Amino acid sequence: MMPERADPIDKRSRPATLRDVAQLAGVSIATVSKSLNGRDHVRPETRERVLRAAEKLNFAPNSLAQGLLTGRTGTVGLLTSDMEGRFSLPVMMGAEDAFGTGSTSVFLCDARGDAIREQHHIRALLGRRVDGLIVVGDKTDPRPSLGHAFPVPIVYAYAPSDDPRDISVISDNVGAGSLAAEHVLSCGRRRIAYVSGDVTYAAARDRVEGAVQTLGAAGLELLGGEALYGAWTEEWGRGAIRTLLARFPDLDAVLCGSDQIARGALDALRESGRSVPSEVAVMAHDNWVPIATQARPPLSTIDMRLELVGRRAAELLFEAINGEGRGGIHSVATKLVTRGSTALV
Amino acid sequence: MMPERADPIDKRSRPATLRDVAQLAGVSIATVSKSLNGRDHVRPETRERVLRAAEKLNFAPNSLAQGLLTGRTGTVGLLTSDMEGRFSLPVMMGAEDAFGTGSTSVFLCDARGDAIREQHHIRALLGRRVDGLIVVGDKTDPRPSLGHAFPVPIVYAYAPSDDPRDISVISDNVGAGSLAAEHVLSCGRRRIAYVSGDVTYAAARDRVEGAVQTLGAAGLELLGGEALYGAWTEEWGRGAIRTLLARFPDLDAVLCGSDQIARGALDALRESGRSVPSEVAVMAHDNWVPIATQARPPLSTIDMRLELVGRRAAELLFEAINGEGRGGIHSVATKLVTRGSTALV
DNA sequence: CTGAAAGCGCTTACAG
DNA sequence: CTGAAAGCGCTTACAG
Structure with a gap:
């Protein structure tokens, strides 16, 4: 003889409905609905009884039914x-x-x-x-x-x-570029280069635009007259830095289009014997935390929020x-x- | 006089219902339902008419109603x-x-x-x-x-x-550890160290366990007799490598608990003048692609799938x-x- | 204050 | 082959 399935652990127990709650509380389903939804015209003690019944049955309203009815x-x-x-x-x-x-x-x-x-x-x-x-x-x-x-x-x-x-x-990527430029200016830098990412990305161009605007307002322009566009990789960051150091040995800041580019820049600067930040400041974008914080030194960067x-x-x-x-x-x-x-x- | 709103761009047009389709096709909603769901007992030409009507109205069945009814x-x-x-x-x-x-x-x-x-x-x-x-x-x-x-x-x-x-x-983290060890063994390495992550993580311990088993089966044990546990950071990877090189100058492989640790290991090895992989092989875990591929050299690693x-x-x-x-x-x-x-x- | 009834949009036996 | 009817679980006027 099979034991009865009174097991509360039964996974397939049907969820309680308004009808179940109504039955337990001894009222109509309309009253249950009103009580649960805080509608007027329900006697406090009735509401109380309904709430207890709903609680006991672990009632959760069926959102499908509600949605069907309300349109939301x-x-x-x-x-x-x-x-x-x-x-x-x-x-x-x-x-x-x-x-x-x-x-x-x-x-x-x-x-x-x-x-x-x-x-x-x-x-x-x-x-x-x-x-x-x-x-x-x-x-x-x-x-x-x-x-x-x-x-x-x-x-x-x-x-x-x-x-x-x-x-x-x-x-606001243009604003981000401005912020980055402002920061290195406020650190006293004047010979500033820009190593950007893939030129086909609007984000790359917008950030450069913001930086150029801000430098312009301070009467400066980027080293070499324009940003270097490349790829969103560390390797490009390293290569670009080597190129820049050859042309502008006295550069004192590099704005980078991303944290990854900046990491490459940091590595190339270190390997060229430049100390960061005392000789060259490095500024990044994105605030990709595991990359930015593990860099040597950790990266100043623009968080895009x-x-x-x-x-x-x-x-x-x-x-x-x-x-x-x-x-x-x-x-x-x-x-x-x-x-x-x-x-x- | 207001123009009539026949604008198809009206965002708030009510989605079509079965009733709308039924009306347009000139049949009952039951017939529409059967036609759309591929049920039997519908004349092909009726079905065809219904399908066209549904198409024209851009009908999509209301899943809420379906769910309410079917329980799924x-x-x-x-x-x-x-x-x-x-x-x-x-x-x-x-x-x-x-x-x-x-x-x-x-x-x-x-x-x-x-x-x-x-x-x-x-x-x-x-x-x-x-x-x-x-x-x-x-x-x-x-x-x-x-x-x-x-x-x-x-x-x-x-x-x-x-x-x-x-x-x-x-x-399978234990299996992952085995795979990593097998690979460096197959590369001919015998003096193998392990730089793991945070010991409180089961993943860290399991990977070490797999590696130890596999080395044991080959009659080997880890350099120093056990893994070095630390943090899931590049910094720990660098520090651990310096320690290891001091104690075991002839080590020829390092298993790392994560890609980040491995990157730290790579940097420390390079800065100590060891070439990777010819002198020391570095093996990682996780296959965190932007980290693993941008490393110098790119990291061999276990993908956890x-x-x-x-x-x-x-x-x-x-x-x-x-x-x-x-x-x-x-x-x-x-x-x-x-x-x-x-x-x- | 409480409850019977209609209805949201669908599917499914069941008649015709 | 086709359609009227019941019902899934809910909310909301509307009676009582």
Whole structure:
């Protein structure tokens, strides 16, 4: 004879419904609903009884039913093109964080930069009746707009949409370049070179532009008259430094397009017998913590505040869901992080 | 006089329902449902008419309604403790990827290692009637089981549950240590040291254990009789190498607990005038690509195949959802990646 | 203050 | 082959 399955560990026990709670509390399901949702017109002691019953049954309302009824699901789609990307991740974290504290849940989709896959995911998300969409890019270059034929609002984060009517949030790369230049100027440097990354990246060009502007305002220009563009690698950082030292033996600061480039720069400077920061200051971008802090010396760098980009995107999406969409590009200010590579002389 | 809103760009157009399709096709909603779901008992030309109508209205079925009815939502919760973690991310990617090809969507939740937040997220996920849960850890040490009082199955990935009845997927760190040791042995090295990471991490100890076993089988032991434990940093890698070179000037290989430690080791070896790999081979763990490939020379390392861990977790969860739960720890084999730091002499 | 009823959008027996 | 009806779990006017 089989023992009865009274095991509370039974994984497949059906979740409690309003009906179960109503039965236990001896009231109607309407009353349970009102009690649980804090509606008026329920006697305090009835409400109390209902709450206890719900507690005992470990009742959690079925969001599907609620969503079906109210038209709001409290879910949002996060469409990323590259989960490996160091840049899209913090943005995702910021967004998840901003939503997570409330009652909104995030659907994660990785399209791998494939437009077909992206369409597939969007269709699935729309089928799940998300209240909105955040599209996270992995580089700062504008991406194609998804258009406006959607039943829900869309916010683009990190990579802005190429349609100015869309809502986009980016970090301010021009401002970042300015900040970097300002910092080395304030450290008393005047013979400043720039080793940038891949010239096809908007982020590379924007950061250079900011630096050039700021130097210009101080009556200076970059050593050699322009930035050296190359690759986002340490190797390029090393090679560029060797070239620069040959041409400008008296350079006293190097602005680098990324932390990785800066690490290469540090290595090449050390191997050329230049001491950092006393002879040459090195300034980086991105604040990729494991890279920046493990460098010798640790890197001063510009933090792009990507979590803030994600958080801002979440907020703007929320507003748009509530009908207050504000198209255009919203730019998040970056932040200087000083470490040993630029310490004042 | 207001123009009529026939604008297809209207963001707030209500998504089409079965009823809309039925009306356009001139049939009942039951017939629409059957046609769309490929059920029998529909005349081909009727089906065709329905399909065209659905197409024209850009119909996507409301998953909420489907879920409410069928009891399956086609959603899964991914609970991570640390989205910054280099380790939990690839696992998430693998899981998302495994699901993404099907019709399952993933809810992403970051608990930040906070048990309260974790409970909060679990409650929300259960309210959304996910079909199952994947719990992703950020280190390989066993984590507390969430218990068995859940209406849905749970799979633990990367960090196993401390309850052996739970389903866990990990990468094989002992095997990884063996692989690393085998490789340097096959490169003809015999005087082998081990610079490990933080001894409080199971991953650190397991990798050492695998290496010691393999060396033992070859009649060897580690230089100094045991591994040097320290921190997961380049600085520790540099310091440990200096210590080792002083004690064992003739060492010909170093196994490192991580890519970062190995980079430190490379730098210290170079600065001590040892050439890698001709004099000393350096072998790492993790295959953190930007670190490993940018090293001088690029690092041979053990890839933990974390995407595979995530993928396997997704598969096991799927099985468990279908009632074929297989408790215990499932271990994923690691993979040797050879680069310049160990090239055969 | 409380409850019966309608309805959100779908699927599935069950009649016709 | 096609459609009317019930029902998934909830919320919200509307009666009582």
